[in-house]
Amino acid sequence: MSTQSPTSSGTVVNDFSITVGTVNGTGSQTSNLTILRAIFKMGIPVQGKNIFPSNIQGLPTWYTIRINKDGWLARREEHEIVIAMNPATVKEDMEKVVPGGALFYADHIKLPIERDDITTYPMPVKKLARQSGAPAKLRDYVANMVYVGVLAQMIGIDMDKIRAALDFHFKGKESPINLNMGVIEAAAEWAKENLEKKDPYILEPMDATKGYIMADGNTAAALGALYGGVQFVAWYPITPASSLVETMNQYIPKLRKDPKTGKNTVVVVQAEDELAASGMAIGAGWAGLRAMTSTSGAGISLMSEFFGLAYYAEVPIVVWDVQRGSPSTGLPTRTMQGDITQVAFISQGDTDSIMLFPRDAQEAFEFGWRAFDYAERLQAPVFVMSDLDIGQNQWMVKPFEYPDEPMDRGKILWEEDLEQWEKEGKVWGRYLDVDGDGIPYRTVIGNKHPKAAYFTRGTGHDEFARYSEDPEVWVRVLKRIKKKYETARHILPKPVLESAEGAPFGIISFGSTHPAIQEARHYLKEEKGIATDYLRLRAYPFADEVRDFIADHEKIYVVEMNRDGQMRQLLQLFVPDMADRLISVAKGDGLPLTARWIMNTILEMEEE
């Protein structure tokens, strides 16, 4: 099913998808990003998604670029243009092309053309790569630039925009820019001479990307944390979270030199495993540093004993969970929202959990800094539930905005505060709820006041942090902690509501599914005349607005990327009295949801 509407001249302008099938480890990522960025620079809304294997070299990988003049940038299942560079997948790549679409293929792939409903363009990739004069070891890499050039010629990507993209990628270094540009220009020239345009897909410059940037969510998260004043990061490499801390390392010298001494103000430790990573971060959080770790599902599992300690000992820490296909090692290079219930109920015993759900790279930046304020205010672990799609793909988003609130360091008492309390006859106990919001006051190491110290433990303790096995004390302390999470509901980011006149049902979703939801709602309205209300969750525990939304709708579809409808489960626990209103629209196949799938699934359910 294609939504494309040819113009009177028979062309389809700025509304199609390009999929490149290559072998991973050949450097095709540079080519794909170059196409993506050049189109963005032409002012056309564009998004790229990498569907790649968990492997370093030699396996098939696909990169899909969606171009859409109206700004619908979720994943689609239709491919108008397919570029086949991988002999192993060329057959399936050919089958992918929509009727009327185009297949570009490397001409050394001997291809029995089995379809007469598409246009096929052979590309003399090897020949042009050889002619480029690039050293032999760079040939494979340069070969990928050939398709950039051919495509540019055939769909109309501006050469100066391609140069700008290369200039960005190679940080202005002349020689790689010129080498790549040379190949691209030669390939475009060859295409001009030798290929006749028969498919309808073309690009025309627009003005729709002004005021936007392109960024991946892991970079955004790293920057957000740096603006949040993060001081201590401990991590252990895991796809798709690794690039978060790796990017942070790149920006620390630029952003985190102490204005007073010129020295560093962030410590990053690569730990020996996730047990240690979480332990170090929790140690640092306990000591009064803004501390974080970043991981994915398998790491969360290993860290969960420590999260239970942080929960009960009330230690602030920020945890980024860049979710990937799970359970187990799962689909390491695919996306999912599969850790929701695991994190909600993390660790043994009665626990609670705070989760934030960023929508895209821009919100990843915002939650990147805000998460520390919540963690320190609430003296608790705060989990930012990103996913591979947000973390590793390039998102066209509004520029990052400087934090509009000062850091909230929470309830910390230093020497003079304790003296003041003593003067006022106020009693301080580490776990004493003085303000009635469930949040006690804490002191941290280095406080020289003789009464500042306390002993932190994961075993039973009373309001004064003394060891206790008293059943009443145990229940009282856990009840008080629960109260803290009630407070959390009121200060965490509110859900975002979009309502429409006469909506017969509501949709609840969160995180990276947002673009697909919005697009599905658009089709439901335009094609079926169904208006929908939409509530985008941004935090857990849920705010009152979530209950109100459910109360306002007889029927709510909860859309998410996992098998069991994990968020729906949490919502049903939140509103047991209205649990039967919540219908699960869930799929966890490792790929971002598409608008068509969401719409069709909802329509099928509506018919039932």
Add this chain to the structure above:
Amino acid sequence: MAKTNAIGLTIADYKGAPTTLCQGCGHNSIISQIISAVFEENLPPESVVKFSGIGCSSKAPTYMLGRSFGFNGLHGRMPSLATGALFGDLSLIGIGMSGDGDSAAIGMGQFKHIIRRNMPLVYIVANNGVYGLTKGQFSPTSDRGLKLKKQGVNPFEPVDICMEALASNATFVARSFAGDPKQVKTLIKAAMHHRGTAILDIISPCVSFNNQPNATHSYEWGKKHEVILHDMQFLPNAKEIMLEGEMEPGEVREVTLHDGSAIVLKRVDRDYDPTDRFAAIRALEEAKQKHILLTGLLYIEPDRPALPDLYDLPTDVPFNRMPQERLRPSPDTMQTVNDLMF
């Protein structure tokens, strides 16, 4: 009137909650020596931070230094907690209490990796060759052939904590015996001044589960078989060193620590150079073969960079007191960052 130290505190200021460990437990005597060492070094209790894992040994921090912050964490995970926490204020001294199960079984990874990073910490393994808190199971340091009530006979060779530390390139490795309090105290003092991870493997008998005379972790065996490498003295200020009378060459060795304090080692049987890794490994092998409890400072390397040295952090204010202006990049950087995106 109770004796005060140079900063006007009495020993009572260094005490903790009354111990709930068994009477006669070796861990209790280690606790007393930690208290005395900090008292005698004239350190305010607030300048020490206590860490531990889980076990009887790891309960120890509750029973000492009540005016010091402490964190009794998870089984086998003391090193990671301490690593993160001490960055909060690098002027503080960390003392970590662990057990043989805590460090050589569940926590072997963290034990080795804190050593690899050389994070400054007085890392005490109260080694009783058994799991005390869970009531008498074999630990990785239990003797081969050890018979325990409900466990039968241990078929495995024990792990040697000091050897593991050396293999991980530790910069301070010592073995001692809870039945030799003076040596324990001296080693703790030296360890507090060492810039790096200081491993103290202290044989600390468990009177409830592993104190039979033939067990190498018992009081009786220790008393009978302890051989000291050297007579040890710790001098907070190296300039004070004054040698009495004429000394033979090799009679006394002196190791200066990075802060100007010194360990003075007086020869007992033979000359022993604690800066020689080969000598340390040989000494451990020989002790094993000769079936003795060899105690003392086995190895020291005072000048290897410690973990915090690698970060070039500001030193004018503790990290956990650093204000927002020094942590959050200024507003004008935001545009630059956005320009760096595409």
